[in-house]
Amino acid sequence: xxxxxxxxxxxxxxxxxxxxxxxxxxxxxxxxxxxxxxxxxxxxxxxxxxxxxxxxxxxxxxxxxxxxxxxxxxxxxxxxxxxxxxxxxxxxxxxxxxxxxxxxxxxxxxxxxxxxxxxxxxxxxxxxxxxxxxxxxxxxxxxxxxxxxxxxxxxxxxxxxxxxxxxxxxxxxxxxxxxxxxxxxxxxxxxxxxxxxxxxxxxxxxxxxxxxxxxxxxxxxxxxxxxxxxxxxxxxxxxxxxxx
Amino acid sequence: xxxxxxxxxxxxxxxxxxxxxxxxxxxxxxxxxxxxxxxxxxxxxxxxxxxxxxxxxxxxxxxxxxxxxxxxxxxxxxxxxxxxxxxxxxxxxxxxxxxxxxxxxxxxxxxxxxxxxxxxxxxxxxxxxxxxxxxxxxxxxxxxxxxxxxxxxxxxxxxxxxxxxxxxxxxxxxxxxxxxxxxxxxxxxxxxxxxxxxxxxxxxxxxxxxxxxxxxxxxxxxxxxxxxxxxxxxxxxxxxxxxxxxxxxx
Numbered sequence: 001x002x003x004x005x006x007x008x009x010x011x012x013x014x015x016x017x018x019x020x021x022x023x024x025x026x027x028x029x030x031x032x033x034x035x036x037x038x039x040x041x042x043x044x045x046x047x048x049x050x051x052x053x054x055x056x057x058x059x060x061x062x063x064x065x066x067x068x069x070x071x072x073x074x075x076x077x078x079x080x081x082x083x084x085x086x087x088x089x090x091x092x093x094x095x096x097x098x099x100x101x102x103x104x105x106x107x108x109x110x111x112x113x114x115x116x117x118x119x120x121x122x123x124x125x126x127x128x129x130x131x132x133x134x135x136x137x138x139x140x141x142x143x144x145x146x147x148x149x150x151x152x153x154x155x156x157x158x159x160x161x162x163x164x165x166x167x168x169x170x171x172x173x174x175x176x177x178x179x180x181x182x183x184x185x186x187x188x189x190x191x192x193x194x195x196x197x198x199x200x201x202x203x204x205x206x207x208x209x210x211x212x213x214x215x216x217x218x219x220x221x222x223x224x225x226x227x228x229x230x231x232x233x234x235x236x237x238x239x240x241x242x243x244x
Numbered sequence: 245x246x247x248x249x250x251x252x253x254x255x256x257x258x259x260x261x262x263x264x265x266x267x268x269x270x271x272x273x274x275x276x277x278x279x280x281x282x283x284x285x286x287x288x289x290x291x292x293x294x295x296x297x298x299x300x301x302x303x304x305x306x307x308x309x310x311x312x313x314x315x316x317x318x319x320x321x322x323x324x325x326x327x328x329x330x331x332x333x334x335x336x337x338x339x340x341x342x343x344x345x346x347x348x349x350x351x352x353x354x355x356x357x358x359x360x361x362x363x364x365x366x367x368x369x370x371x372x373x374x375x376x377x378x379x380x381x382x383x384x385x386x387x388x389x390x391x392x393x394x395x396x397x398x399x400x401x402x403x404x405x406x407x408x409x410x411x412x413x414x415x416x417x418x419x420x421x422x423x424x425x426x427x428x429x430x431x432x433x434x435x436x437x438x439x440x441x442x443x444x445x446x447x448x449x450x451x452x453x454x455x456x457x458x459x460x461x462x463x464x465x466x467x468x469x470x471x472x473x474x475x476x477x478x479x480x481x482x483x484x485x486x487x488x489x490x491x492x493x494x
Contacts (some may be wrong), residue, residue: 056399057399058399078400079396083392085393085395085396087393087411088492089492098402098406123491124492151316186284217448
């Protein structure tokens with residue numbers, strides 16, 4: 001049982017052209033409960049990818065702290081990038097094994113859950129985009145991370161494929177719960193996936209409001225429930241309309 | 245497809261045509277400075293049976309192999325380093341430009357003058373001639389590395405050696421192959437000059453000897469042997485390596 005406390009007090013860029021400093025994130029505080037699925041919702045270009053790179057340890061030039069409580073450890077991160085970022089010269093299985101030390105039986109199970117058992121020896125260039133996305137999701141789960149980051153992983157998939165992969169993701173997550181931070185600008189997708197929504201303002205990025213999604217998990221595939229919840233959101237929190 | 249359009253048949257036809265033209269020209273001119281292919285083949289067989297050609301060819305190949313290996317290993321290491329670290333690259337860029345533009349002959353002469361007419365000087369001269377090309381090629385390859393994949397490796401905590409082997413090396417492979425091919429072509433020409441100027445064995449030494457005797461048939465016999473060997477390396481070693489490394493491509 002652990003919590004994750006994220007605090008980014010300041011993240012700024014220096015614009016090399018005119019030497020001005022631009023603040024991207026200011027006083028951002030997000031706490032993640034055990035196995036909580038949180039969606040970050042905000043307009044494109046609000047610095048979400050910057051935040052994810054900080055959380056993944058790829059960007060260390062910021063003021064703040066990211067700690068697991070109560071152990072005060074840096075979280076081990078699994079990152080599902082916007083592009084799958086698979087090594088094209090390694091097979092599906094090798095790609096997953098290189099990133100994780102998952103036991104073969106776990107790996108086989110994950111491949112089966114994502115419907116990729118037949119493709120485990122294929123090279124990524126022979127896969128469709130939807131399949132590559134699924135491989136990159138498996139890779140992230142296989143590392144058994146403290147925190148799963150997902151950066152709009154279903155963007156540029158056609159709607160049926162996106163729906164299918166989203167369902168596979170939720171099924172997998174239900175079997176192997178982890179803390180998830182999922183970035184999206186699609187409110188319907190966020191409502192369908194999340195335990196909690198965090199709405200982000202832009203330039204500098206900060207939290208506007210947080211909403212717990214009250215729809216039971218079993219009703220999440222019902223369009224009508226999602227739509228009702230969405231309409232109610234706009235009534236209860238008029239400040240979020242400008243974000244979407 | 246008609247038999248005549250098969251690549252193997254075409255290749256055979258074209259080499260036959262080449263030999264026929266050579267034969268016709270040599271017969272027509274009838275001069276010792278252009279022997280017919282038959283004469284050359286006879287000399288070649290003679291030189292092989294006396295053990296002369298294998299000995300000198302072996303020496304040259306040995307020098308080729310040593311200097312090529314050193315140049316490639318060192319060149320890859322330095323190239324990756326310069327490609328990954330901008331300040332180093334800026335600092336050493338001038339050195340590279342200087343070494344790239346020193347004529348091969350100058351390096352060879354200086355090496356012999358400074359280090360004596362010995363094996364080490366000979367190999368050093370070849371390495372210095374080849375090294376800058378390898379560095380530049382590998383540096384270009386390293387600059388073109390995919391940042392997204394490097395980020396992925398860092399995020400999933402790949403070790404340094406894992407990153408090098410699974411992320412960086414496969415991306416550098418085409419550049420290494422390019423450096424290998426151009427390197428082989430460059431090095432064997434330089435090795436001959438090095439041998440001609442300061443060694444008492446090897447192809448270069450022999451060619452120099454035949455030149456003084458105006459023995460064109462022997463010169464051509466050695467050339468044929470050498471070209472065949474280099475082609476053999478290409479077909480039997482480089483091509484299979486390429487195929488192996490490219491199998492993931494669509």
